[in-house]
Amino acid sequence: MSAASIVRRNWLVYWRAWRSSFFLSVLTPLMFLSAMGLGLGSLVQEEGAFGGAGYLKFFATGIFAASCMQSGVFSATYPVMGKITWQRNYEAMLASPLSVRNIFFGELGWMAVTLAQISIPFFGIMALFDVFDSPTAILAVPIVILLGLSCAAPVFALTATLQTDEAYTWLFRFVVTPLFLLSGTFFPIEELPAWGRVLAQATPLYHGVELVRQFTIFDVGISALWHVAYLVGLLTAGILVGVRNLERRLLP
Amino acid sequence: MSAIEAPLRPAAPGHPPPSFHRAVKIVRRNVLAYKHYWIAFVSGFFEPFFYLVAVGFGVGQFVESVPFGDARLEYASFLAPGLLAASTLNGAVFDGFFGPFFKLNWMKTYDGMITTPVSIPDIAVGEVMWALIRGTIYGVGFLIVMLGLGLIHSWWAVLALPAVMLSSGALSAGAMVLTSVTKQISSLEKVMTLVVFPLFLFSGTFFPISLYPDYLQPVVQATPLYHSATLLRSLTNGELGPGTLWHVAYLTAMFVIASAAAIRQMRKRLIF
Amino acid sequence: MVQSPGSALISARGLSKSFESLIAVDAIDFDVHKGEVFGFLGPNGAGKTSTMRMIGCTSPRTGGALHVMGMDPSTDAAGIKARIGVVPQTDNLDIELTVRENLEVYAMYFDIPRDVARSRIDELIAFVQLDDKMKSKVEPLSGGMKRRLTIARALVNQPDLLLLDEPTTGLDPQARHLVWDRLYRLKQQGVTLVITTHYMDEAEQLCDRLVVMDKAKIVAEGSPRELIARYSTREVLELRVTDEVRERLKETVDGVAERIEWLPDRVLLYTESGETALSQINAAGLHPDTALVRRSTLEDVFLTITGRSLVE
Numbered sequence: 014m015s016a017a018s019i020v021r022r023n024w025l026v027y028w029r030a031w032r033s034s035f036f037l038s039v040l041t042p043l044m045f046l047s048a049m050g051l052g053l054g055s056l057v058q059e060e061g062a063f064g065g066a067g068y069l070k071f072f073a074t075g076i077f078a079a080s081c082m083q084s085g086v087f088s089a090t091y092p093v094m095g096k097i098t099w100q101r102n103y104e105a106m107l108a109s110p111l112s113v114r115n116i117f118f119g120e121l122g123w124m125a126v127t128l129a130q131i132s133i134p135f136f137g138i139m140a141l142f143d144v145f146d147s148p149t150a151i152l153a154v155p156i157v158i159l160l161g162l163s164c165a166a167p168v169f170a171l172t173a174t175l176q177t178d179e180a181y182t183w184l185f186r187f188v189v190t191p192l193f194l195l196s197g198t199f200f201p202i203e204e205l206p207a208w209g210r211v212l213a214q215a216t217p218l219y220h221g222v223e224l225v226r227q228f229t230i231f232d233v234g235i236s237a238l239w240h241v242a243y244l245v246g247l248l249t250a251g252i253l254v255g256v257r258n259l260e261r262r263l264l265p
Numbered sequence: 266m267s268a269i270e271a272p273l274r275p276a277a278p279g280h281p282p283p284s285f286h287r288a289v290k291i292v293r294r295n296v297l298a299y300k301h302y303w304i305a306f307v308s309g310f311f312e313p314f315f316y317l318v319a320v321g322f323g324v325g326q327f328v329e330s331v332p333f334g335d336a337r338l339e340y341a342s343f344l345a346p347g348l349l350a351a352s353t354l355n356g357a358v359f360d361g362f363f364g365p366f367f368k369l370n371w372m373k374t375y376d377g378m379i380t381t382p383v384s385i386p387d388i389a390v391g392e393v394m395w396a397l398i399r400g401t402i403y404g405v406g407f408l409i410v411m412l413g414l415g416l417i418h419s420w421w422a423v424l425a426l427p428a429v430m431l432s433s434g435a436l437s438a439g440a441m442v443l444t445s446v447t448k449q450i451s452s453l454e455k456v457m458t459l460v461v462f463p464l465f466l467f468s469g470t471f472f473p474i475s476l477y478p479d480y481l482q483p484v485v486q487a488t489p490l491y492h493s494a495t496l497l498r499s500l501t502n503g504e505l506g507p508g509t510l511w512h513v514a515y516l517t518a519m520f521v522i523a524s525a526a527a528i529r530q531m532r533k534r535l536i537f
Numbered sequence: 538m539v540q541s542p543g544s545a546l547i548s549a550r551g552l553s554k555s556f557e558s559l560i561a562v563d564a565i566d567f568d569v570h571k572g573e574v575f576g577f578l579g580p581n582g583a584g585k586t587s588t589m590r591m592i593g594c595t596s597p598r599t600g601g602a603l604h605v606m607g608m609d610p611s612t613d614a615a616g617i618k619a620r621i622g623v624v625p626q627t628d629n630l631d632i633e634l635t636v637r638e639n640l641e642v643y644a645m646y647f648d649i650p651r652d653v654a655r656s657r658i659d660e661l662i663a664f665v666q667l668d669d670k671m672k673s674k675v676e677p678l679s680g681g682m683k684r685r686l687t688i689a690r691a692l693v694n695q696p697d698l699l700l701l702d703e704p705t706t707g708l709d710p711q712a713r714h715l716v717w718d719r720l721y722r723l724k725q726q727g728v729t730l731v732i733t734t735h736y737m738d739e740a741e742q743l744c745d746r747l748v749v750m751d752k753a754k755i756v757a758e759g760s761p762r763e764l765i766a767r768y769s770t771r772e773v774l775e776l777r778v779t780d781e782v783r784e785r786l787k788e789t790v791d792g793v794a795e796r797i798e799w800l801p802d803r804v805l806l807y808t809e810s811g812e813t814a815l816s817q818i819n820a821a822g823l824h825p826d827t828a829l830v831r832r833s834t835l836e837d838v839f840l841t842i843t844g845r846s847l848v849e
Contacts, residue, residue, distance in 0.1 A: 037458040048466035053320070056340070056472055059327045068327070179304070186308035194319035204323055287646075294642045298633035301674075373629035379595055380623040381646040381694075382615050537556075537596065 039134045042080040046073050046138070049199070063201065066146070066230045073144045074229050075198035077135060078157050078221040081128050085161030086189055088124045089168035090181050097173065103263055113260045117252070120169070121162060128161040129154070150229040160221030163244040166251025173258035197222045217247055283386035283528070290383060291391025292398065295360070306399070309355050310406050313348040317410070320471065321345060331473060334504045345407075345416040346501045347470030349425075350493035352407045353433040356400030358461050361440025365392050366447055375535055385535055389445075389528045393437045400433030401426075411501065419503025428500055428513075432493035435516040438523035439489060445530030464490045492516055546571045546606060546698060546729050547592060553600030554587045561587040563753035564601060569731055571697075574724050576747030577733040578740045578835060580847050583750040585733035586626060589702050592731065593623045606697065619647065622691030624701040628683045630675045630690070637662070637671045640690055647694040654693075661689040665719060681712025688719065698729045705739060717742055735847050737835035749835075751843050761835060768841045769833035770795050774811040776804045776818075776825040789821045798840060807837070 054068035063071035096102040103116055111119075132154050139145065171180070195205065196218040202210050213219045220240040227233045227240075299306050325340035333343060368374040375388055408425060411417050443456060468474075468490035474482050485491050496512035499505050545568035554562040562584040569575040577585040590596035592605055594614035603610060605617045631639050640661060644654035662668055665685035670678060678686065684704065691699060704720070705713040720743060724730060734740055740747055741761045749757040749764070757764055774794070778786060786804065790797065793814050794806035804825075808814045811830030818825070839847050 037454055040458055041462060044463060044466055048471055049320075052467075052472040052476055053324060053328075055476055056331060057324070057327045058329045062327045068324075182305050182308055186311055190312060190315055194315045195323070199319045200323035200326070204326055290642075290645050293645060294631075294634075297638055297642065298631070301633065301635075372632055373627065374631055376595070376625065377623075377629040377690075378646065380593055380618060380621075380625075381643065382618055382648070383646045384615075535595075 038080075038084065038131050039138075042076050042131075042135055043138060045076050045080075046142075049076070050142075064226075064231055069142070070144045070146075070230045071201075071226075072199065073139050073142065074153075074225045075222050077132070077139065077153065078160055078225045079193050079196075079198045079218060080135070081132055081157035081161040082164050082218050082221060083189060083193065084128060084131055085124060085163075085165035086168050086184075088127060089165040089172055090184070091178065093120065093169055093172045094175065094178060097262065098176070103259075107263060113263055114256055116263075117169070117256050117259055121166065121252075124165050125158055125162055128158045132157050144229065146230050147228065147232075149233060152228050153225050156224050156228065157221065159241075159244050159248070160217060160224075163248035163251065164217050166248050166255050168251075170251055170255035170258045173255065173262045192216055192218050217244060220244055283384065283390045287383050287387040288391035288394055291388060292395045295364070295392075295395045309359060309399075310352070310403050312355065313352040313403075313407055314410060316351075317341070317345055317348050317414075321348075332475065333473060333498060333502065334506055336502070336504050338502060341414070342416050342418060342502055343473075343498065344471060345411050345414075346425075346497035347468075347494040349404055349407045349411065349429065349497050349501075350432055350468075350490055351465055351470055352403040353400035353429055353493060354436050354461065354465065354490055356403050356433060357396050357436035357440045358457075359396075360399050361393060361396035361437035362444050362447075362456065363453070364396075365441060365444040366453070369444060369531075369534065370448065370450075375531075379535055385532045386528045389441055389531045390524065393434065393441050393524055393527065396437030396440060397430060397434040400437060401430050404429030404433065417501050419501065421500045421503050421505060425497055425500045428493075428496050431513065431516045431520070432489075432497070435489055435519040435523065436493070438520050438527055441527035442523050442530060445527055445534055464488060468494055470494050489516065489519055545569060545604075547575075547731070548604045549588075549601065550603075551601030552588070552591065552598060552603050554584070554591060554596065555599050560753050562591070562598075565748075565750075565753075565755045567748050567755065567758065569729065571729055572724075572727055573745040574720070574730045574732065574743050576740045576744035577731070577750055578735070578737070578744075578747050578839070578847070579733075579750035580735055580839075580845070582752075584753040585750055586702055588750075589623075589700050589731070589733055593621065593700050594618055595623075619694065620696055621698045621700060622694065622696035624684075624687050624691045624699065624704055626702040626706065628687050630683060630686060632675045635672050635674055636667055636678070636686055639675065639686060640693055643690050643693045649694065657693065657695075661692055664692075664722075665689045666715070679712070681708050681715065684708060684712070684716060685719065688716070692723075696728065698731065699723065701730065701732045703733055703735070705734075705736065713739075737839075737847060740835050747835075749839060749842065751839075751845075756842050757838065764835060764838045765833045768838040770807040771809050771833065772807075772811040773831055773833055773837060774806040774808060774814045775827075775829040775831065776806070777802065777827045778804060778823075778825045782823055782825060786818070786823055789823070790818075793817050796841070805837070805840075807833070807841075 050069040050072045054072060057063075057068040062068070106116055107113070136154055140150075168184070171184075195209070196202070196213050196216055198218070202213045202219065205213060220243045224237060224240045224244075227237055321341040321344040325344065328340040330337040331340055331343040332338075375385075378388060379385060405426065408417075408422075408429070443460070447453075447456065468485060468488055470490065474485050474491070477485065492512040492515045496509060496516070499509050499512075547567075547569040549565060549567050551564045551566065552562060553560070553564050565584075565588070567575075577583075577588060579585055587596065591598045591603060591610065594605075594610040594617050597611060606620060608616050610617060631642065634642065637658065640658045641654065644658065649657070662671055665688055667682060667686060667689070670682060675683065675686070688701075688704075691701075701720070705716050708716065717739070720730060720732075730743075732739070732743060744761060746760050747758070747764070748755045757768065759767065776786075783799075783804065787799075790806075794808040796807040798805040798807075806814050815828055815830065836847050839845070
């Protein structure tokens with residue numbers, strides 16, 4: 014009995030819905046890519062504006078990271094809340110030899126699988142669009158999975174404390190969306206005022222986007238270590254707090 | 266005794282036509298409900314605003330100017346009315362689709378309402394009215410933001426308010442038609458991804474449709490948000506032309522036809 | 538038995554409802570008189586809900602005649618709806634509103650003036666005993682409370698006629714009794730109640746008269762006592778026996794009872810006196826595992842008429 018069995022159980026439950034949801038969750042970033050990367054991108058006239066890579070590549074790599082961030086965050090909200098409160102799946106699981114820690118890691122494992130399902134096809138599409146300038150681009154997939162998980166874990170910790178979904182309105186509208194728009198996905202954070210830049214650099218999506226770009230269209234620099242360290246640190250903190258919160262919630 | 270051989274055709278349930286007075290009750294019920302959910306209501310305003318900042322100014326820095334009619338617009342002035350139209354779409358989707366969908370299929374609220382003097386046409390008209398109001402409120406808020414950011418360039422923008430209401434009404438009626446034909450909760454994601462999101466991205470909101478290949482342009486011109494965005498853009502930038510009236514005609518026609526279709530379809534869902 | 542249509546609050550002649558693939562209600566006749574509690578008793582799928590929806594003007598009939606308070610639903614639905622209250626099978630309370638607000642919006646739908654509505658709502662909340670839940674949202678309420686709230690809501694327009702579709706299905710015994718109590722008080726106040734149910738105890742407790750429905754038709758009508766007297770004996774002896782004893786019972790049982798039902802898990806002997814029958818069986822050397830003597834119920838009536846039980 015382990016986290017792996019949770020992954021298997023989720024697979025069994027969701028595989029039917031998987032196909033449709035998978036299609037839709039790849040379609041969304043693809044549409045974004047067309048509209049912004051191609052449409053808006055063709056309006057961009059400044060040469061050398063985006064590190065010399067052009068807006069399409071700049072935006073594509075940004076949206077790649079951002080979609081995985083959003084997916085990671087979402088998967089730690091309603092689906093998890095459903096399992097805690099409405100359907101009480103976790104309660105049922107705890108009647109078996111599974112521990113809360115197993116459950117937590119199992120769910121993270123499943124989220125990683127979902128992130129892979131989204132990121133790999135999108136990676137393929139970007140390759141078709143000739144976005145990648147470097148063989149290290151292949152590492153973009155594990156990078157965005159790490160990004161997605163490091164955003165999911167703290168949100169999981171939050172969900173474990175919630176009774177209703179009211180907080181999610183705040184989360185999505187006032188945290189996720191601004192993050193999505195202002196962390197270097199659409200435009201370089203150098204365009205932000207100084208305080209905005211500092212704020213952005215404290216957020217996970219910025220680090221994920223930077224990492225992806227370094228490995229795909231720019232060059233890998235020493236700052237990559239710092240970005241990875243941030244994400245790993247966030248993930249670890251999320252796990253620690255998350256397991257603790259989940260234990261408190263499920264084992265009164 | 267057996268069933269009568271020639272069954273009576275199901276008669277109309279003997280109701281008078283929709284009345285403004287009764288439709289307003291739907292609006293009042295929604296206002297009462299939103300007193301408990303005002304955050305959700307208010308937060309819907311912010312999304313287009315964030316997009317304006319991020320894309321309009323963030324990316325707009327790198328764009329020189331965009332063609333529109335005979336003029337060339339600064340990118341933020343091009344984008345803002347597109348997002349204004351998008352904000353009316355938000356209102357229409359939330360309260361013309363999501364809200365009624367849950368009331369119809371989940372809470373079964375309408376099943377209860379039709380046991381009172383409130384009839385199905387009242388319900389359909391009332392929900393469209395409410396979604397129209399919500400879209401207009403968002404639109405007005407966004408117009409004020411545009412004014413504050415210096416993105417309004419013409420006195421014609423005074424007509425932007427009725428234009429926002431028209432856009433809101435047309436989109437809300439369309440949303441209500443969608444509601445009346447949507448039965449499963451799994452369809453919600455499909456509607457968002459295959460209808461709402463493409464409309465948002467590709468209707469000449471972020472970039473002019475002249476960028477599309479020639480065969481695609483008529484396709485976009487058949488969709489509603491294109492007309493909202495272009496109409497509002499003409500008004501806020503003072504770039505009117507003969508085509509402007511076409512947008513008004515399209516949206517008005519959509520409002521009328523979709524409302525009638527919504528009433529008919531809702532009747533099929535609730536009376537059987 | 539069926540009185541002239543003019544004197545009844547609800548009158549149906551040859552009332553039918555059919556869909557493409559099935560006949561839900563097959564040419565039924567019934568009358569409901571003012572001030573009585575009238576029941577439709579039958580298993581799921583008998584046609585009770587379809588009939589209620591036709592009376593409530595939310596489903597058009599496909600055949601026959603129906604008059605509610607002198608009006609025809611196909612031409613005067615608005616007039617009828619203004620004077621009836623409907624308690625549906627599944628609650629459709631507004632979960633986005635509080636308990637009190639649910640009643641306020643219904644008062645609004647019925648155009649009840651604000652001040653009148655306010656006092657009436659206070660009375661109704663007290664009547665269904667939800668005073669301390671007035672400001673609560675609907676979701677956290679128990680099943681019984683939600684049902685009582687639905688009843689209160691159906692009374693907002695002070696209806697002459699209240700339609701209740703399976704009013705206590707899914708409620709625990711205490712909640713059921715509370716609902717029955719409230720309904721009985723309504724009857725005392727002169728409200729006509731029409732109830733559908735598949736619970737025989739509910740029908741027996743509440744109804745002055747009832748019709749038994751099965752497979753879209755009416756198979757019996759009368760008061761509970763009349764029906765039991767007509768279709769069943771006074772008492773029933775219920776036995777649980779081993780297979781071996783059952784076989785021997787089949788051979789020796791003549792004359793012990795008027796009728797015998799051989800159910801999969803029990804044997805029912807219908808007789809004037811259950812004790813007598815039991816002693817006769819014991820005297821024949823047969824000893825059942827359990828023996829219960831009880832009075833006949835409407836369940837027995839249904840079993841006699843259709844050969845099936847009310848609850849599958």
